Amino acid sequence: MFRLTALFFLVMFVIGTDTFLISPLIPTLQALFHIPTAYSGWMVGAYALGYALFALIAGPLSDGWNRKKVMFFGMVGFSVSTALCGFATGFWSMFLFRLLAGVSAAFAAPQVWASIPALIPAPRIAQVSGIVMAGLAASQAFGIPLGSLLASTHWSYPFFTIGACSLAVAAFISYALPDMKPNLDPAARTPIFSRYLPLLQSRIARRAFLAHFLFQCGFFAAFSFIGKWVTDRFHLSVDQAGYVMFFLGLGNIVGSLGGAYAVKTFNRFRTLAAGFLVAIVCFIALPHLPSVAAFEGVYFFIFVHMGIAFPLILGLLNALNPTIRGTISSLANSIMYAATTLGAWLAGLMYATFNGFAAVGLFAAVCFAGSLAAFVSSGLLTRRAGEKA
Incomplete structure (x- = not known):
């Protein structure tokens, strides 16, 4: 079991690192490729767009395939497309390679989350899922800063490094992961998009997914331009921006590890509501802070909230209808990356139009307020356990 847990952790770590690597590199790539600020967010959004477009079909389709092969070839494609980013010669080649990396991811x-209940004994599923989720948090705390340090030597090195590491993980998949044959149950042959109908027809589900979208859109709009903002405001180098990301990633880890205790102590409604309200105030205050230390301190609390809220929200969504959890996970992932795409694009426009982070921070605060309102109005936070949406 240790071998499988380590494998799943590494898959999420390399994918998580690649997902947000562009953020601290935006100033460097913007200058290198002569990209206007208004369009620079698309270097983040291209990856998210590829993921969002294919997540809706990749999850249901893979139910009829051998999951080991899907994960293996997905990682090989991810490795190649990420390494190709290091050979990009301009905005459009970078956009294409980032898009392909998102499609591969x-x-x-998703095969990681589908494989855990199939391969891990039931009493250990929650523990293994927590460790795998920590792989995403660790990618922010360690992977992105390491990428920034490599980029201080040459901007292409992080992409080559992640591509090579991803290829090694693909080899690990081939060695460690057993074959998982497709489910031939006739119920599994339901048309792909028909599986989403129970969610589309549920008022609770519609509002819950709207809340999820607004939460992700606001967070990633602000996150995508952290590197750009600290570079412009505090004149940091790319490796110094990486250190900022490291500190913020620690906040995510703190939130991930302490989230269960917070929910147990304060209940899920109070935990989520208090975190959203604090984050709203933080987003409004961020552009007016006088120093890097103050910026890091305030954003640290936002990342703590993200570490607590993200798994809590995914748990709430998966509880909407336990009979279609795979479909819910695919939709949740697609919505997250669609929100990342839109948030990064809008943040670039706002940053360029209003010449700074103030409009981006206000946009994030409005999104968080709308997300909290949608969660409360959905009734999901007060719904009884086991009750279908």
Whole structure:
């Protein structure tokens, strides 16, 4: 079991690192490729767009395939497309390679969550899921700063490094993961998009997924331009921006590890509501802070909230209808990356139009307020356990 846990952790770590690597590199790539600020967010959004478009079909399709092969070829494609980013010669080649990396990740990453209940003994599923989720948090705390340090030597090195590491993980998949044959149950042959109908027809589900979208859109709009903002405001180098990301990633880890205790102590409604309200105040205050230390301190609390809220929200969504959890996970992932795409694009426009982070922070605060309102109005936070949406 240790071998499988380590494998799943590494898959999420390399994919998580690649997902947000562009953020601290935006100033460097913007200058290198002569990209206007208004369009620079698309270097983040291209990856998210590829993931969002294919996550809706990749999850249901893979139910009829051997999951080991899907994960393996997904990681190989992810490795190649990420390494190709290091050869990009301009905005459009970078956009294409990032898009392909997102498409590959949409096939590889969901297989991790689908494989855990199939391969891990039931009493250990929650523990293993927590460790795998920590792989994403660790990618922010360690992977992105390491990528920034490599980029201080040459901007292409992080992409080559992640591509090579991803290829090693693909080899690990081939060695450690057993074959998982497709489910031939006739119920599994239901048309792909028909599986989403119970969610579309549920008022609770519609509002819950709207809340999820607004939460992700606001967070990633602000996150995508952290590197750009600290570079412009505090004149940091790319490796110094990486250190900022490291500190913020620690906040995510703190939130991930302490989230269960917070929910147990304060209940899920109070935990989520208090975190959203604090984050709203933080987003509004961020552009007006006088120093890097103050910026890091305030954003640290936002990342703590993200570490607590993200798994809590996914748990609430998966509880909407336990009979279609795979479909819910695919939809949740697609919505998250669609929100990342839109948030990064809008943040670039706002940053360029209003010449700074103030409009981006206000946008994030409005999104968080709308997300909290949608969660409360959905009734999901007060719904009884086991009750279908």
